[in-house]
Amino acid sequence: MLHLLNGPQTLGNGRRFWICACLVLVAALIYPMFADPYDVGNFAYFLIWVFMALGLCLMWGYGGMLSFGQTFFFGIGGYAYGVLSVDLGSANGMALGNFVLAVLLAGLTAAVLGYLMIYGKISGVFFGIVTLSVTLALAFFLGQTAGPEWAIGDARLNGFNGMQGMTPLSLPWFGGDIDLEETSLYYFVLVLLVCTYLALRMLVNARFGNVLVAIREDPQRTELLGYDVRRYQFGALVLGSMLAAVSGVLYTSWGQFITPSSIGLPAAAMPIVWVAFSGRSDLTAVLVGTFVLLAVFQTLTIYSEQMALILMGLILVVTVMFAPQGCFVGMSRIAGWRPRRNRPLPAPSTEAG
Amino acid sequence: MTTLLEITGASKSFGGVFAVSDVDLAVQAGEIHCLIGPNGAGKSTLFKLVVGTYPPTAGRIVFKGTDITRAKPFARVAQGMSIKLQTPSIFRALPVRQNLHIALQDHVARNSIGAEEDRLLETLGLMSDASRLAGLLSHGQQQWLEIGMALALRPLLLLLDEPTAGLSPEETHRTGELVKRLNAEGTTMLIVEHDMAFVRQIATGVTVLHLGKIFARGSIDEIVSDRRVAEIYLGTPHGE
Numbered sequence: 001m002l003h004l005l006n007g008p009q010t011l012g013n014g015r016r017f018w019i020c021a022c023l024v025l026v027a028a029l030i031y032p033m034f035a036d037p038y039d040v041g042n043f044a045y046f047l048i049w050v051f052m053a054l055g056l057c058l059m060w061g062y063g064g065m066l067s068f069g070q071t072f073f074f075g076i077g078g079y080a081y082g083v084l085s086v087d088l089g090s091a092n093g094m095a096l097g098n099f100v101l102a103v104l105l106a107g108l109t110a111a112v113l114g115y116l117m118i119y120g121k122i123s124g125v126f127f128g129i130v131t132l133s134v135t136l137a138l139a140f141f142l143g144q145t146a147g148p149e150w151a152i153g154d155a156r157l158n159g160f161n162g163m164q165g166m167t168p169l170s171l172p173w174f175g176g177d178i179d180l181e182e183t184s185l186y187y188f189v190l191v192l193l194v195c196t197y198l199a200l201r202m203l204v205n206a207r208f209g210n211v212l213v214a215i216r217e218d219p220q221r222t223e224l225l226g227y228d229v230r231r232y233q234f235g236a237l238v239l240g241s242m243l244a245a246v247s248g249v250l251y252t253s254w255g256q257f258i259t260p261s262s263i264g265l266p267a268a269a270m271p272i273v274w275v276a277f278s279g280r281s282d283l284t285a286v287l288v289g290t291f292v293l294l295a296v297f298q299t300l301t302i303y304s305e306q307m308a309l310i311l312m313g314l315i316l317v318v319t320v321m322f323a324p325q326g327c328f329v330g331m332s333r334i335a336g337w338r339p340r341r342n343r344p345l346p347a348p349s350t351e352a353g
Numbered sequence: 354m355t356t357l358l359e360i361t362g363a364s365k366s367f368g369g370v371f372a373v374s375d376v377d378l379a380v381q382a383g384e385i386h387c388l389i390g391p392n393g394a395g396k397s398t399l400f401k402l403v404v405g406t407y408p409p410t411a412g413r414i415v416f417k418g419t420d421i422t423r424a425k426p427f428a429r430v431a432q433g434m435s436i437k438l439q440t441p442s443i444f445r446a447l448p449v450r451q452n453l454h455i456a457l458q459d460h461v462a463r464n465s466i467g468a469e470e471d472r473l474l475e476t477l478g479l480m481s482d483a484s485r486l487a488g489l490l491s492h493g494q495q496q497w498l499e500i501g502m503a504l505a506l507r508p509l510l511l512l513l514d515e516p517t518a519g520l521s522p523e524e525t526h527r528t529g530e531l532v533k534r535l536n537a538e539g540t541t542m543l544i545v546e547h548d549m550a551f552v553r554q555i556a557t558g559v560t561v562l563h564l565g566k567i568f569a570r571g572s573i574d575e576i577v578s579d580r581r582v583a584e585i586y587l588g589t590p591h592g593e
Contacts, residue, residue: 008451207458214455217444224404224442225456226430226506 005198007205009062009213011282011332028190037182041254044186046294047193048250053274053290054200054283055243061280062204063236064216065123069113069131070244070271072138075263076106077245078252079142079157085166087153093172099249106245107238114237118230123219132268139264162259169253180253189250193287196243200283212236244271266309273316279326289328357382357510357541358403363412365398372398374565376412380510380558385532385542387552389576390562391585396545397439399562400514403543404436405429417509435508439515439545441495445488449479449498452487456505469505476531477501493524497531504535511535513544517551529554553577561585 006013012021032040052070059065080102088094113134116122122130146159157163169188170177180188203209211232214222223229252258261267278289293315300308323330358380365373373395380386388396401407403414405426414422421429430436444452453470461469474480477497482490487498496516503511516532517525525548532555536542546552552559552573559576561569563585569576576582 008448008454210451210455210458213447214444217446218442220438221442221444221502222455223425223427224430224436224438225502226427226459228425228427 001202004202004205007201007209009204009209010201010284011329012284025194029187032183032186040186041182042298044182044189045251045254046291046298047186047189048247048254049271049274049294050193050247050287050290051196051250052244052247052271053278053286054196055240055247056271056275057278057280057283057286058200058204058212058243059236059240060275061282061286062209062216063212063233063240064219065233065237066125066128066272067131067237067240068128068268068272069135069241071263071268072131072135073106073110073241073244074248074251074267075135075138075142075258075260076109077102077248078258078262079163079248080105080245081249081252082163082166082258083152083155086155086163090167090170091177093170093177095167095170095177095253096172099169099253102249103242103245106248107242110238110241111234114234114241118233118237135263135268136265139260142260142263160260162257162261163252164257166252166256168256169250185250185254192246196246197283197287204283208232208235270312273312275326277315277319277327279329279332281325282329282332285326285328285332289326355382356380357417358543359415360399360403361413361415363399363402363414364410365395365402365407366410371410371565373402373409373562376562376565376567378560378567380541380543382509382541383536383539384557385536385544385555386558386560387556387573388543388545388560388562389547389549389552390568391547393564394562394568395565396547396562397514398565400512400543400545403512404434430506430508433509434512435503435506435510436512437496437499437503437514437516439518441492441499443487443495443499443502445486447487448484449487449490450474450483452498452502453505456502460505460507473501473505476504478527492519493521493528496520496524496528500528500531504540509541511540511542513542513546515545515547517546517548525551526554549577 031043052074056067056070059067081098084098084101085095088098090098117127117130142157143160145157146161148156150157150159155163169180169185171180171188178184204212211222211227214225214227215229215232219229248258251262274290274293275286277293279285297308297312300311319327356379360376360378363373363376364371376399388399390396398407402409405421405424408423412422413420416429416432416434419432421432426436444455450470453473454466457466457469471480474483477500479494479498479501482494487495490498496519500513500516517528520528529551532542532544544555556573559571559573560567561576561582568585569579569582571579
């Protein structure tokens with residue numbers, strides 16, 4: 001299985017890349033020892049969004065399906081976690097159970113929506129339009145749930161002010177649960193992200209990834225090679241949406257609140273900007289690019305939130321015009337982290353000729 | 354000989370206009386059956402009915418004794434068909450070897466995929482281009498790559514739609530030799546073609562379509578000597 005970590009669908013397959021990756025991981029692991037808890041929590045916040053970006057990378061970059069619906073599933077995951085944690089509590093490992101249930105609920109929603117879209121032959125620009133529509137519909141719906149009648153059990157949805165009062169994630173442990181906040185949340189998110197990243201690398205370099213890339217390049221040819229194109233698109237959509245829900249749950253746990261504005265139009269455009277800027281065709285580029293862009297965005301937001309949004313839009317336009325493959329994909333190629341597919345192949349054996 | 358593909362009463366209309374009308378056609382195992390006819394005869398439409406791109410308006414298509422009239426293209430491929438379209442349909446942004454890998458991965462054991470890729474690259478004369486992006490190949494090489502991808506599925510029936518379109522005479526001849534070699538190795542073929550020199554080179558059976566209907570069928574010698582065919586398709590008997 002581990003041989004799938006390297007392959008034609010991923011940049012950075014050599015020893016140099018993996019040494020750099022290990023050094024970055026070690027730096028990330030020891031970072032909390034040198035930084036104050038606020039900054040560590042901030043870093044955790046940046047990492048939380050990367051799951052959603054990786055999900056979009058899988059769908060759009062590898063599968064060719066541009067979805068504006070990442071924040072829809074982010075919202076489903078976040079709100080579901082909020083409702084479950086308020087109603088069911090989080091003691092004795094229930095918080096992790098809520099996490100899993102919320103992500104599964106988002107997956108089920110993605111399966112229903114995905115079935116209707118993919119088996120209903122919605123593709124191309126219409127895929128983006130439908131996913132954006134459901135996202136905006138959810139944001140508007142949640143925005144008008146301020147009244148007391150909009151509650152699920154004890155959990156009030158609270159309209160534009162958003163849900164509050166949910167408990168943070170916690171890990172069951174001997175002698176009492178460990179609440180995941182600041183440094184402990186950072187480590188939890190980091191480990192989860194590393195596992196997700198490595199698993200996705202293996203997935204895209206395996207049979208599934210080969211077919212997904214083939215669909216992106218030419219769906220008709222892929223079908224004529226005997227693959228049920230819709231099944232693979234469906235799988236990628238569900239998986240990518242569940243990753244968005246992971247971000248939603250972690251975000252809700254991190255801040256112990258979630259609002260409809262984290263689902264609406266400006267929020268829905270952000271994953272597109274992160275992934276397009278980073279380089280949608282590669283997981284590593286998206287991971288690094290999203291983290292960097294979020295850090296830049298937050299720094300700018302301190303001075304002016306409006307300016308930060310405008311800059312994000314400008315970055316998207318500049319990227320599309322001058323580096324359509326994405327900035328980080330371009331930079332990584334300059335650094336020599338080529339996919340295995342572009343390496344010269346060995347000369348044919350004499351027997352073959 | 355066993356009948357591999359049997360089309361019975363196949364028709365296809367577009368807005369009331371029949372592109373193919375009440376066509377019966379049988380392809381026997383082991384033959385190279387060419388489907389010819391002038392432009393607008395309905396060859397490509399009939400080909401697409403067999404592939405599954407279009408559902409027929411009427412009629413029945415049976416492959417290996419199984420009715421596949423309403424089956425999706427991928428299901429037909431799973432039954433043993435393989436298809437090469439008229440314009441090269443390859444993964445242009447992926448390397449040649451990866452194109453073959455994607456075609457092979459479900460049909461060859463993982464530890465022998467590399468060797469099978471090499472064998473196909475040698476057969477197609479593309480070994481030195483294995484790591485090039487497929488979109489950078491010449492038109493002829495793209496046609497062969499697509500034939501190679503179709504072959505990777507180890508089909509019982511290979512469907513080729515104008516495999517020599519856009520090829521030079523030398524490339525056409527090489528393609529003919531490749532087709533004959535594959536047939537000798539046991540692959541049955543149904544080929545839509547209008548290059549008569551190529552058809553003469555390869556065909557063991559010929560069906561002529563005209564205005565969406567079967568016009569004539571027989572061996573290549575019978576078809577070439579049929580004055581009616583010459584009139585609708587070949588021009589005068591000396592016209593070629």
